[in-house]
Every structure is written in C-alpha cells, then in structure tokens.
Amino acid sequence: MIDLRSDTVTRPSEEMREAARDAPVGDDVYREDPTVNDLQERVANVLGTEASLFVPSGTMGNQIAGRVHTERGQEVLCERESHIYKWELAGLAQHAEVQPRTIDGGERGAISPAQVREGYVAEDGHRPGTGLVTLENTHNSKGGVALAPAEIEATAEAAHDLGVSVHLDGARLFNAAVAQDCPASEFVAPVDTVMCCLSKGLGAPVGSMLAGPESVVEEARRIRKLFGGGMRQAGMIAAPGVRALENRERLGEDHRRAERLADGLAGIDGLSVDSPETNIVLVHTERDAEAVLDDCENEGVLGVPFAERTIRFCTHWDISDEDIEEAIAAVERAI
Numbered sequence: 001m002i003d004l005r006s007d008t009v010t011r012p013s014e015e016m017r018e019a020a021r022d023a024p025v026g027d028d029v030y031r032e033d034p035t036v037n038d039l040q041e042r043v044a045n046v047l048g049t050e051a052s053l054f055v056p057s058g059t060m061g062n063q064i065a066g067r068v069h070t071e072r073g074q075e076v077l078c079e080r081e082s083h084i085y086k087w088e089l090a091g092l093a094q095h096a097e098v099q100p101r102t103i104d105g106g107e108r109g110a111i112s113p114a115q116v117r118e119g120y121v122a123e124d125g126h127r128p129g130t131g132l133v134t135l136e137n138t139h140n141s142k143g144g145v146a147l148a149p150a151e152i153e154a155t156a157e158a159a160h161d162l163g164v165s166v167h168l169d170g171a172r173l174f175n176a177a178v179a180q181d182c183p184a185s186e187f188v189a190p191v192d193t194v195m196c197c198l199s200k201g202l203g204a205p206v207g208s209m210l211a212g213p214e215s216v217v218e219e220a221r222r223i224r225k226l227f228g229g230g231m232r233q234a235g236m237i238a239a240p241g242v243r244a245l246e247n248r249e250r251l252g253e254d255h256r257r258a259e260r261l262a263d264g265l266a267g268i269d270g271l272s273v274d275s276p277e278t279n280i281v282l283v284h285t286e287r288d289a290e291a292v293l294d295d296c297e298n299e300g301v302l303g304v305p306f307a308e309r310t311i312r313f314c315t316h317w318d319i320s321d322e323d324i325e326e327a328i329a330a331v332e333r334a335i
Helices: 014-022 034-047 058-069 091-096 113-119 149-161 173-180 184-188 214-226 235-247 251-266 289-298 321-334
Strands: 051-055 075-079 099-103 130-136 165-170 193-197 208-212 271-273 280-285 304-307 310-314
Touching: 014 235, 034 051, 034 184, 034 193, 034 208, 034 235, 051 058, 051 214, 058 091, 058 130, 058 165, 058 193, 058 208, 058 214, 075 091, 075 113, 091 099, 099 113, 113 149, 130 149, 149 165, 149 184, 165 173, 165 184, 173 184, 173 193, 173 251, 184 193, 208 214, 251 271, 251 280, 251 310, 251 321, 289 304, 289 310, 289 321
Parallel strands: 075 099, 075 130, 130 165, 165 193
Antiparallel strands: 051 208, 193 208, 271 280, 280 310, 304 310
C-alpha cells in the first residue's frame, strides 16, 4: 500500500531507533534529561530564538502559545482554514478561553497587514481586545503554500504596531524554508513564538518544538505541565528528534516527488490538480472524494478527503520515485 495520507505516517529509521535505545536520559520535569536539553538547544540555534521547548505534539505547542500570549476572553485573529482554528478541537476556546476571529486569507491563506488592522479590536468597556495573531507556514488546507519571510514580517509588523503578539504555526516550517531557499530563522525572526514539528517530513516518531524568547518559553513550560505534557525520561523520544533535524535538506526530494505526482495526476481525465509548492498535492475530482478514495485504496493508494470533491496526497521520506509512478497508475485505474 502506498500511503500518501500524510507525512506523519513515516517510520523512524534504524538510526533513530538506535538513538532512542542509547539515549542518555533523566527526568525532564526536573530539567535533568540531557537528550531533551540538547534537542532544545539545537532547535533554538536553528530557529534563531533564545530558547525552545519539547512538546508531545504540534497541537499542544500551538495551544500552549495561545494560552501564553493571551488573557481569558480576548480575541485571536486566525486564518479561517488554519490548523489552529479548524483542526484542533476548538482548543483556543477550551484551553485559553479566548474567542477566535477568523480572517479569509484567500488562495494562499495569508493574513495581510490590512486585515490585521481591520480585524483588530481595542479593549474597552464593551470589547475584549485582540490578544494574538496566528499565522501558518506552510498552510496545510491551502495545499502546502509556503509564505515568504517578507510576507510574515509585514503582517507581524502590523500586529506589533497594535501591541499584539504573533504566533507562527510552523508545523511544516522546514518545508517552507527549503521551498523558499532561505534559513528557517528568517521566517521566525519577525514573530514572537513558533511551533515546528519533528514528526512530519523530518521522520521522527513523535514530538514538536515551541520556540521563542526565554521568558515566554519558561511560561510555556509551566503551561505544558498544566496541559499534561510534563514528560519524564523523554530523551528516548527526543533522540530521534535530534536525528530528524539532520533531515531538513532532504525535504526537497519530497517536493520534487509532489511535483511529479501532480503532473501525472493532472493528465487523468476527471481530475484537476493544484500545482504544489511543497509536499502537499490537492486533487479536485468530479465525483465524491470519499468514493474516489475508496477506489484508490482498492488499487493500493491511500489519501485523505479535504472537501466534498477534493483529495489531499502528501509525499514523505517513505515514498520513492517508483512509488510515485505506481501511485499515478493506480489512481488512473481507480478513476
């Protein structure tokens, strides 16, 4: 079975398994796990931040940021199809007790400076005030669109001018960095905090990072404990994360395979395909997406429905060039 559902389905390499087995460990709640400490220092260096925090999932990282940056009852400006709003079980409302105000980011899912200024609410006797702006790069629901650092900087500057913090959901930040051919730190510099995943295209079995100023990360550590994310001998899962950081540059292979997949599928009658910028391919079908996916599964290919007539396929490091060619042929048979 060729599994193109997500880049989260990757299997850890033998090197990652060995690293997990051999990792020096301690109690991370006491900050005594040397492998976790090493991972956090490495990630902070890569992202150009003062500190970073190892968290079990990207969702937890995003939700911690929502809690750290806001006061109860405030509004959070977020793109209407962003992961933090659409796919995290209304966590902003439940964990931070804030009210999302959604903004249509258009085809690229990009909140503009003008939209920040328009959506901003000043605190007064009747209004709660805007506490946070969230951005996403790459944008999952928009097909892995990679925003440029300049776009992020302009939007963040508009928010900061209003005294509002900015959090970047960078679950696939390193995909954006490879696609834009610039360091990840350039995407992070304009924002207050960033979350990035180790368990997607980088191949780690579990884990994400929340990074930012040391004072913010200290508060995030406290909120992580509140959310049940205080881990003990976590070096066994942090060690594969250290290895995952070495896989950043190979994301370009996933992007190349996504382009080939898109080109192949675009030649099939009954399908139209968005041109991918990174490793996500959105395919629009004439039939119900669920029915098409059932037929694809029967032919040996897995994907996920993204809308009534839209399918997402996602390339990753477990997928070879041969898998892509076979997937194209299998989808054609299914169609």
